[in-house]
Amino acid sequence: MSGPRPQLQSVPTHQGRGWAQTSSASNDEWLITTAPDIGWATGPGAGTAFLPTPLRPSTGSRQALCLWLPTFELRLELVRSPGLDSTSVALLSPGESTRRTIWQVSERAHEAGVRPGQLVSQAVSLCTSLTLLEPDPAHYDAATDTMLEVLTELTPILEPAGRGRVFLGMDGLGRLFGSPPRQVDRALRALFRVFPAPLVAATRAGMAPGKFGAWVAAAAASAGEPVIIPEERLVPFLSRCPVNVLPVETLVVERLERLGIRTLGELSRFPEPSLVAQFGEDGRNALAWSTGRRIDPVRPWHRPRPIRASLEFSTPVGVVETLHGALDRLVERALSRPARRGRSVTGVRLGAHLEGGGSWFVETVLRDPTALRERIASPLRAKMAISPPPKAVETLLLELTHFGAPSAQTGLFDRKDESGRAAGGHELAQGEVPPSLRDAVKELKLRLGYSPLYRVVEVDPWSRIPERRHALLSFDP
C-alpha cells in the first residue's frame, strides 16, 4: 500500500464524464479518454455518483471503496484482440453515424498525436498505422454486469458509476475480511475470477470515508498500489488535491482556476457565503467536499431485472422495414413475458450484434408508462431513423429496462381492451392473440415442452433470393 501521491495531475472530471488527462509520469496512464460514459447498460447509477441525495443515515455505507478501470472499453478490446496490444489503436465513439470521432486511444496512438475527440480523418493523418475499432457496447456492459455480480458477493452495498467504475460500501466488513488493505485485496482478488490479469492489474483502488474521498483516492492510486485514506487523514489528503477533482460544473472549475484557486486546501479557506455568492449551490458543495464535511455514503443500488428478447436472423439484415418488423415481434414477445405482467414499461433499449463484429444500440425513455406494442416500438423506430445500425444486423435484441405501475387507462371508445372483448367486442388489437389460442399453446407446451406452432413473418419480401423473403418464427404468446 502506498500513501497518496501529492503530485496528482491526472484528475477525474465531474459526474463520471471520464478524465481530463494531463499526466504522463505514470507508466500506467497510457490509455486516455475524454468522452462521456455512454452506456448500453450503464444503468440508473451511471454518472450520478455525486448527485446530491437526501441524507438517510440509516442506509448506505460511510466507508467507501472505489474500484476504477480507466479506459475500460479499450482495455476490454485489447483483451479480446491481444495482437493489437503493441500497436496504435483507437476506439471510435459510439452512437455516431457521420463524422466519427475518436473515443479512447492507446499509448502508442497517443504518442503519435492521436487524441480523444479528434475526427477520424485527423487521427489517421497523424498516425497512418492506426487501427480503428468499432465500439461494442453490449460486450462492455456484459463485462460491467459480470464485475458487479462478482463484487456483490463481497458486499451488498454496491453502487456503479458508469462502466468500469464502482463504489463498494465497506462498513462492517473489517471483522469479515480484516484491515482495509486486506479488504481492498479481497475486492481485487474477486475481480481476478472474472477478468484476466492485465485488466485487474490496471484497476485503481481508493478507499476513504464517502464516495468523493474514495474516488479521489482511486484517481491518485496507481495500478497495483491502492490508496487508503483513514478518517483522520481525509482532510489533509483532500487539501492537496487540485480543484478539478470536484464533481461540479466544468465552468465552476475553470473560474476557480482563473481566480488562482488551485487546490482544495486553498478553496477551503474561503468563507461559505462568498463561494455561494459566486457559484451558488456548486460553491456550497465544493466547500463541503473540500473540508470533508460532506461525506456521501455508498447506497445500495437497485436495478430491476430487465426483460430481454432477441431474434437471430439467418442472414444479416440491413433492410429497415425488416428490422422494423422484427422489432414489432420482439416487443410483442417481451410484453408477453410473465415477468412483465402487472407492470407497464417506461424505459426500453434496442441493440444489435452487427455483421463482422461490433454492436449497436439505441435507448429511449417513454413519455408515458405503457404496455402497448406500438407506443413502445414507435419511439425506437424514430431513434433508429436518426441513428441506424452502421452495418447489417445479425441479431436484434430488445430490453425492457424500466418499469412503472400497471397501465390500466384505456380510451373512452377503446373496445380492444380485455373488458371490451368481454362485453361483446370481437376485434383484437394488432399482434394480440385470442385467449383460446393462447391456452392451446400453453397446453401444447406442457405436453411437448415447446411450442410446435409457428408464425410466418416477412423478412425481406422483395428480396431476389426466394429463401430470404419469408421465415417461420416460433409462436409462443
Added chain:
Amino acid sequence: MSDSTRRPGSGRAGPHRPKLKPLGQPKAVTVRTDEHGDPVHVRLPGKTARRVEAVRERWRIDDEWWRETISREYWSVVLDDGRMLTLYHDLSDGAWYVQRE
C-alpha cells in the same frame, strides 16, 4: 476474457434464442442436361425422373458479392406430368436445386 464476460442475454448464440427459420429453402435435385446445359430430365428425391416438357422462364441472379457470392441460373419448367417447378443451377458449386417460390 470475452467468454468469461459474456452473459446469456448478451452472447451471440444461445440455446433459447428464437431463430428465424427461412421458408423456401432450396432442396438438391438430380437434373440431366442437354449439350446446351438446359435441363431435360428432373428427378426429385425419392421420385422417378420426369422429362422437362417446356421451359416457361429463365433468369439469373448474381448477388451478395461482398459476402458469399450468390450466382444462380433459375429455370421455371413444366414436367411431363403437368407439374411446374422452379429449378436453379448454382453456378458456384455446379449443383441443381428445386425451390418453392
